[in-house]
Amino acid sequence: MHLLALSALPPSVAGAARRLCASVVTPADAQRSDLVSLIVSRAESVGADAVLTFSEYAVVAVAEACEALGLAGAGGAAALARDKRLMRRTWQQHGLPQPEFRAVATEEDLHEAARALPYPMLLKAAWSAGSTAHQTIRAPHEVSDAWHRSRHVMAESAQLGYAELHVAEANADFVVEQIVTGAVADWFDEPGWGDYVSVEGVVADGTFHPVCLSGRMPTVEPFTERAGITPALLSADAQDRIVALARQAVDALGLRDCGTHTEIKLGADGAMWLIETAARFGGAMTVPQIEEVFGLDLVGMLVDQLLGRPVEWPEQALTPARARGAAGSLVVLAVDGRGEAWQDRRVWNFPAVAERVPLSRGSELSVVAESSLADGDLVPVYDPAAGANTMAALCLLSATDPRTVLRDFETLVDALPRVLPAAHREEVSI
Numbered sequence: 001m002h003l004l005a006l007s008a009l010p011p012s013v014a015g016a017a018r019r020l021c022a023s024v025v026t027p028a029d030a031q032r033s034d035l036v037s038l039i040v041s042r043a044e045s046v047g048a049d050a051v052l053t054f055s056e057y058a059v060v061a062v063a064e065a066c067e068a069l070g071l072a073g074a075g076g077a078a079a080l081a082r083d084k085r086l087m088r089r090t091w092q093q094h095g096l097p098q099p100e101f102r103a104v105a106t107e108e109d110l111h112e113a114a115r116a117l118p119y120p121m122l123l124k125a126a127w128s129a130g131s132t133a134h135q136t137i138r139a140p141h142e143v144s145d146a147w148h149r150s151r152h153v154m155a156e157s158a159q160l161g162y163a164e165l166h167v168a169e170a171n172a173d174f175v176v177e178q179i180v181t182g183a184v185a186d187w188f189d190e191p192g193w194g195d196y197v198s199v200e201g202v203v204a205d206g207t208f209h210p211v212c213l214s215g216r217m218p219t220v221e222p223f224t225e226r227a228g229i230t231p232a233l234l235s236a237d238a239q240d241r242i243v244a245l246a247r248q249a250v251d252a253l254g255l256r257d258c259g260t261h262t263e264i265k266l267g268a269d270g271a272m273w274l275i276e277t278a279a280r281f282g283g284a285m286t287v288p289q290i291e292e293v294f295g296l297d298l299v300g301m302l303v304d305q306l307l308g309r310p311v312e313w314p315e316q317a318l319t320p321a322r323a324r325g326a327a328g329s330l331v332v333l334a335v336d337g338r339g340e341a342w343q344d345r346r347v348w349n350f351p352a353v354a355e356r357v358p359l360s361r362g363s364e365l366s367v368v369a370e371s372s373l374a375d376g377d378l379v380p381v382y383d384p385a386a387g388a389n390t391m392a393a394l395c396l397l398s399a400t401d402p403r404t405v406l407r408d409f410e411t412l413v414d415a416l417p418r419v420l421p422a423a424h425r426e427e428v429s430i
Helices: 011-020 029-046 056-069 084-093 107-116 140-160 236-253 286-294 298-306 350-356 402-419 425-429
Strands: 002-004 023-025 101-104 121-125 135-137 174-178 196-204 207-216 227-230 258-266 272-278 326-332 364-367 393-399
Touching: 002 029, 029 056, 084 101, 084 174, 084 236, 084 272, 101 107, 107 121, 107 140, 107 174, 121 140, 135 140, 196 236, 196 286, 196 298, 207 236, 207 286, 227 286, 227 402, 236 258, 236 272, 258 298, 286 298, 286 326, 286 393, 326 402, 350 364, 350 393, 350 402, 393 402
Parallel strands: 002 023
Antiparallel strands: 101 174, 121 135, 121 174, 196 207, 196 258, 207 227, 227 326, 258 272, 326 393, 364 393
């Protein structure tokens, strides 16, 4: 395996990458101006039989490179699963349920869309990830501020390296859509779950194979994801209906060989709306969670698929009855369980969390170092517009069942502002 690192590797994984990979190349900035050519050139130089990425920001470039190389990949339709404008138009053409929407490229476009859509509405960047640049618009006087704030956040994200790596000026493309109302009680037997789920799957030779469903905690204002839990604790009938809609969504996009991650909003009386589909596996720790709970190495299976080897994908989405325990990943944000900002600044310190947060018997908590601040770093103030860009850490939890993961995460969220060390005045001023 050869690694083409499109950004600097975190120190916590750089050493492992050098040990495990036949080569690690980090190109100069000038080489990244034509990312597809860069990938093609590197793949040809090492004689690559397959090319894959787990980065949302490189999905389109890798798909186009695979097309140029004659290798298996997501295919020419990959952009439909990346650009939210194209995605929604495709689903609209297929008559699939989704929020009403408008594509916007200018402030005037947004004002025009706001006159046509019902309030409240959500402005989001067409090529963003991690809920970056999301802005809720509740009234006409908020339109201009939302536009300028989202544009500013996308520019900041690009400077931080959290931006589309292939499409020029992608940070200028936006979509605004109706905010639909979820109904948790119509789908889950107990409170605490979020009003949406994700269907994890794969497309192999153009055929969609659902793997399992991930449950969620409620999002943080406006719609920043806090936690994903494997498996989702749904009835068999509810899971079947959700998977059927996910299949329609993925099939409509025309993908060929890739992981998929489809998010679906759950409403009253069985209503569902498509949020989005990605031509990659779910983010955070979704893949390790699935391996722990269901024993499937999705990365290895996808590699075999890309290499033309036989792969036995699940015949249908795996249910909680097939699970061996449960697992979840939690994004640490400086926001409490009610969605309110912490009253004072805190310093990230995982040993303090592990020692002082009371979890259920049998639960095991760990931190994902490469996605977390170093111990002693100041926890960022949560910025609703910046979404996951203001996360402090990513934690992974293993437990006996999904309910326990949910309750332990609730305990963890409530405890963090108490157990983390308080920041000194000089740290905050910096």
